[in-house]
Amino acid sequence: MEERAERAAKIIGQPEKYKICEGCDSILILEAAACPNCHSYRFNANVSEVVAHAQFLASRMQTSVAQEDMY
Ligand SMILES: [Zn+2]
Numbered sequence: 626m627e628e629r630a631e632r633a634a635k636i637i638g639q640p641e642k643y644k645i646c647e648g649c650d651s652i653l654i655l656e657a658a659a660c661p662n663c664h665s666y667r668f669n670a671n672v673s674e675v676v677a678h679a680q681f682l683a684s685r686m687q688t689s690v691a692q693e694d695m696y
Pocket residue numbers: 646647648649650651660661662663664665
């Protein structure tokens with residue numbers, strides 16, 4: 626859990642290095658060619674949206690178990 630919060634903090638600190646997958650809403654590094662989760666090639670690299678999305682994911686992490694935790 627803390628690792629995830631740390632990752633979110635890192636994204637919020639450097640949002641220009643990340644992008645949001647439009648297929649599954651995961652946050653990926655900007656260098657990623659395709660989403661490893663859903664293989665989408667459509668991304669949203671808008672800095673303010675990346676920050677808002679990282680904040681949303683961080684707040685959700687604290688209250689519920691994310692889908693990834695089930696694997
Ligand atoms: Zn995806």
